[in-house]
Amino acid sequence: xxxAALIAAWWIAVIATRSVIFPTPLGVVTxxxxxxxxxxxxRHIGASLMRVGAGFGLAVCVAVPLGLxxxxxxxxxxxxxxxxxxxxxxxxxxxxxxxxxxxxxxxASPIYLIFISSVFPMVVQTTVGVHTIEKxxxxxxxxxxxxxxxxxRQVVIPAVLPxxxxxxxxxxxxxxxxxxxxxxxxxHSGLGYMIMDSRNAGNRYDLVIAGMIIIGLIGLSLDxxxxxxxxxxxxxxxxxx
Amino acid sequence: xxxxxxxxxxxxxxxxxxxxxxxxxDVSLTVQDGEFVAIVGPSGCGKSTLMNMIAGFIQPDxxxxxxxGAARNRPDSRGILISQQGSVFPWLTVRxxxxxxxxxxxxxxxxxxxxxxxxxxxxxxxEDSYPHELSGGMLxxxxxxxxxxxxxxxxxxxxxxxxLDALMSLxxxxxxxxxxxxxxxxxxxxxxxxxxxxxxxxxxxVLTPRPTRIQAIFEVxxxxxxxxxxxxxxxxxxxxxxxxGLEREGL
Numbered sequence: 257x258x259x260a261a262l263i264a265a266w267w268i269a270v271i272a273t274r275s276v277i278f279p280t281p282l283g284v285v286t287x288x289x290x291x292x293x294x295x296x297x298x299r300h301i302g303a304s305l306m307r308v309g310a311g312f313g314l315a316v317c318v319a320v321p322l323g324l325x326x327x328x329x330x331x332x333x334x335x336x337x338x339x340x341x342x343x344x345x346x347x348x349x350x351x352x353x354x355x356x357x358x359x360x361x362x363x364a365s366p367i368y369l370i371f372i373s374s375v376f377p378m379v380v381q382t383t384v385g386v387h388t389i390e391k392x393x394x395x396x397x398x399x400x401x402x403x404x405x406x407x408x409r410q411v412v413i414p415a416v417l418p419x420x421x422x423x424x425x426x427x428x429x430x431x432x433x434x435x436x437x438x439x440x441x442x443x444h445s446g447l448g449y450m451i452m453d454s455r456n457a458g459n460r461y462d463l464v465i466a467g468m469i470i471i472g473l474i475g476l477s478l479d480x481x482x483x484x485x486x487x488x489x490x491x492x493x494x495x496x497x
Numbered sequence: 498x499x500x501x502x503x504x505x506x507x508x509x510x511x512x513x514x515x516x517x518x519x520x521x522x523d524v525s526l527t528v529q530d531g532e533f534v535a536i537v538g539p540s541g542c543g544k545s546t547l548m549n550m551i552a553g554f555i556q557p558d559x560x561x562x563x564x565x566g567a568a569r570n571r572p573d574s575r576g577i578l579i580s581q582q583g584s585v586f587p588w589l590t591v592r593x594x595x596x597x598x599x600x601x602x603x604x605x606x607x608x609x610x611x612x613x614x615x616x617x618x619x620x621x622x623x624e625d626s627y628p629h630e631l632s633g634g635m636l637x638x639x640x641x642x643x644x645x646x647x648x649x650x651x652x653x654x655x656x657x658x659x660x661l662d663a664l665m666s667l668x669x670x671x672x673x674x675x676x677x678x679x680x681x682x683x684x685x686x687x688x689x690x691x692x693x694x695x696x697x698x699x700x701x702x703v704l705t706p707r708p709t710r711i712q713a714i715f716e717v718x719x720x721x722x723x724x725x726x727x728x729x730x731x732x733x734x735x736x737x738x739x740x741x742g743l744e745r746e747g748l
Binding site for chain 1: 552554572573574576577578580582583584586587588589593597598600627628629647
């Protein structure tokens, strides 16, 4: 309902102001269809998702073991946590010059930016997860004298998993924000590029807005996917009380 | 009967910003093999600290604990602690919880042993449930079964049933007696419930307020099943309560 009202207000506003540049909703729809027809849209979506997949995947592979280690070994936490606390508030955008310097203007730069922006929240969440495991469970494991392997596989990792999933949800959200920004710089594919290109190549604001809406919808479905993960049996015990 | 647990002159104090707080002051106690000893004391007297030292989770400032004549410094699976809040892993099913402590068995054997103990404590049919799907009483049964699975020589029970409602607490008491009659573990029970102590234990140890020491020890020379309304049990109950500082006239 609200969405319909917003679209109507947008439509009326465009007509009322007689804007020649800002498109009507109908213009956006026809623009989107145009992009769909020649397959350009799918190519851009695919490029963006591929970069997010690579950068985020890499970040998960690094953040989870690192977070577990930092959570478990007090010395590792003391050594690494200050570094992370300094690096974490740096906007991914500020990394762009360095990314270009190190990785050039190919796919590696945005993947690096996605990695750097999503790895920190996941490390932090995982570490917090280890630190907040209730002592009584660790004591029980100690009491039964199980091997280190069993301790990690049956106690530490399942206990932290809900927190890891929360971290992944945050990380993926950030990754999706960053990919668009990264693609606006010196790239030739992806939704971010598509938006900049549509503006530069003749003020096609219908395509700019189409791109924005698509970004929003994909972001929403990525988040929904992570929420499905929160509902699986590995995480459900935490919310079942 | 040979001596199972030998506690010698245990002392423990905790240091905080408010200074040094002595909690356990010189406790010595001998527990025979297969004996059931209950420890009662006023709340906050250091019962749990004492139990944690005996079970090996906390190191004493002075004194020693030996099990079967050998010094004990750390917890192991020969003595399992069951505490008030419980520690059944919420992310594992009942079966997985029961199999948790079994090292070095084939997986089929583990399943069989787990099933056997699930049956003993009355959890048959709930092996694949998760703890959050169980009632408080069933959670306690799971905890008890998980301990029994590893065939511990000693059960350390720290107010195990006090989080349950009165009826379930009574029921678990009887279950525990039934199981102990079969498996005959040495058992140390901490409780604030004098009736519970009398109905279960061979001996009842009464502790003083903090810093705690042993005030008195009572034998409970009654065969099981015990009738708590018997004059002998009532007399013992009143004696223990008055040791705990309650006036006889007021009871």
